Amino acid sequence: MSNFAEITLEGKTYQLPIVIGTEGEKAIDITKLRDMTGYITLDSGYKNTGATKSAITFLDGDKGILRYRGYPIEQLAEKSSFLEVAFLLIYGYLPKAEELKKFVYEVTTHTLVNEDVKKIYSGFPVNAHPMGVLCALVSSLSAFYPIPTDIKNTEIVDLTIYRLLAKVPTLAAWTYKNSQGHPVNYPKNNLSYAANFLHMMFSLPVEDYEVNPVVADALDKLLILHADHEQNCSTSTVRLAGSSHVTLYAAIAAGISALWGPLHGGANQEVLEMLEAIRADGGNVKKYIEKAKDKNSGFRLMGFGHRVYKNFDPRAKIIKKACDDVLKALGVHDPILDIAQELEQAALNDSYFIERKLYPNVDFYSGIIYKAIGIPTNMFTVMFAIGRLPGWIAQWREMRLDGEPISRPRQIYIGEKQRDYVPIDQR
Numbered sequence: 001m002s003n004f005a006e007i008t009l010e011g012k013t014y015q016l017p018i019v020i021g022t023e024g025e026k027a028i029d030i031t032k033l034r035d036m037t038g039y040i041t042l043d044s045g046y047k048n049t050g051a052t053k054s055a056i057t058f059l060d061g062d063k064g065i066l067r068y069r070g071y072p073i074e075q076l077a078e079k080s081s082f083l084e085v086a087f088l089l090i091y092g093y094l095p096k097a098e099e100l101k102k103f104v105y106e107v108t109t110h111t112l113v114n115e116d117v118k119k120i121y122s123g124f125p126v127n128a129h130p131m132g133v134l135c136a137l138v139s140s141l142s143a144f145y146p147i148p149t150d151i152k153n154t155e156i157v158d159l160t161i162y163r164l165l166a167k168v169p170t171l172a173a174w175t176y177k178n179s180q181g182h183p184v185n186y187p188k189n190n191l192s193y194a195a196n197f198l199h200m201m202f203s204l205p206v207e208d209y210e211v212n213p214v215v216a217d218a219l220d221k222l223l224i225l226h227a228d229h230e231q232n233c234s235t236s237t238v239r240l241a242g243s244s245h246v247t248l249y250a251a252i253a254a255g256i257s258a259l260w261g262p263l264h265g266g267a268n269q270e271v272l273e274m275l276e277a278i279r280a281d282g283g284n285v286k287k288y289i290e291k292a293k294d295k296n297s298g299f300r301l302m303g304f305g306h307r308v309y310k311n312f313d314p315r316a317k318i319i320k321k322a323c324d325d326v327l328k329a330l331g332v333h334d335p336i337l338d339i340a341q342e343l344e345q346a347a348l349n350d351s352y353f354i355e356r357k358l359y360p361n362v363d364f365y366s367g368i369i370y371k372a373i374g375i376p377t378n379m380f381t382v383m384f385a386i387g388r389l390p391g392w393i394a395q396w397r398e399m400r401l402d403g404e405p406i407s408r409p410r411q412i413y414i415g416e417k418q419r420d421y422v423p424i425d426q427r
């Protein structure tokens with residue numbers, strides 16, 4: 001195969017290098033295109049644009065493959081832990097026992113946040129959406145823990161990574177407590193990452209609370225499944241914001257904002273609300289399938305479809321099984337699960353969804369597990385953010401260490417040509 005592509009523009013032929021990834025993905029390197037030809041490329045939504053080279057996550061949407069640093073998601077979900085996966089994503093290799101012990105220790109011993117952070121909560125309305133609050137609080141960490149933006153300062157970078165992984169669950173749980181008008185729970189460092197989060201969420205001063213290990217395991221698995229997903233909307237936002245050399249806290253806050261949207265991480269909240277609405281409407285699944293197919297309805301089947309997966313979402317497969325296991329272990333029968341299964345079957349057999357290759361995505365079943373373990377619906381996307389944190393951090397770190405330039409796309413201007421200002425009385 002030739003190692004360059006040829007492009008002919010206005011009668012002149014140019015050669016552009018071909019780049020091939022370790023899994024055989026092919027790209028045309030257009031870095032010099034504008035300099036050589038005066039042309040740029042146009043690709044709204046970046047459906048054909050590789051924004052970077054990355055060694056973190058590989059996914060093949062046609063085959064339904066997802067691997068972190070080469071390790072299949074199925075193996076990691078079954079055998080690893082969230083903090084081990086975080087280490088793997090960020091530093092690129094599976095840690096030795098001593099390295100993992102140190103990493104877990106560092107993350108565990110940074111879970112407290114500055115007491116003054118608590119004052120910020122009182123400024124928010126109690127019914128504020130937790131994603132808005134979390135975003136503001138993560139941003140505020142750059143005020144409480146100011147850091148230089150020097151990526152070569154390994155000690156500071158690592159400390160910031162520990163702080164973020166440790167403090168985001170504390171901030172998230174406190175956001176929930178604040179919305180309930182309940183006192184916050186301080187972290188308990190003798191608990192695992194997931195168990196500590198559950199303690200901070202659900203423990204009350206008036207009664208004993210013991211973390212159910214089934215619930216903690218399920219949560220840990222969910223976090224692993226969400227930990228990275230290469231250049232999606234929020235991750236690209238983190239990389240883009242980070243490319244201006246803002247602090248890691250600010251870049252992560254930008255990612256949290258991008259994740260919130262209903263077409264991205266916000267879909268998990270929307271899925272559950274949709275399933276509840278179908279139930280309240282008599283459980284008529286067919287009606288909602290028809291509505292999703294009607295372009296004038298403005299309704300989409302939430303939790304269905306994916307920009308990259310056009311066969312199945314491997315995370316959805318694992319989550320569906322985890323959902324069955326958790327509900328069984330907790331002895332919960334949720335009629336919402338029946339509706340979800342009916343909806344899935346109806347969609348998978350409908351030509352509209354088949355032709356467009358729309359399958360359940362990671363968000364379709366995750367909400368049912370969250371609901372079963374007591375997480376309120378408006379916290380679902382916050383759970384996604386906690387899970388995605390290592391991925392965002394890993395991608396930010398890779399981008400900075402690779403010395404990527406500031407991200408600055410171009411555009412094709414389609415507005416008015418030059419015209420003269422018209423005084424207000426003559427318009």
Ligand code: CMC
Nearest residue numbers: 263264265267292300301302303304305306307356361362
């Ligand atoms: N329900 C009904 N129709 C759909 C859906 C859906 N959920 N998703 C896509 N379509 C249709 C869409 O109308 C279009 O039809 P046509 O070709 O006739 O115009 C076709 O399928 C292609 O859709 P698209 O919007 O061009 O595809 P995209 O790659 O730009 O969007 C998506 C991907 C995930 C935004 C979209 O499938 C969607 O909105 N899904 C529902 C929201 C959702 O579940 N999001 C979570 C994604 S997974 C978690 C994450 O990583 O964020």
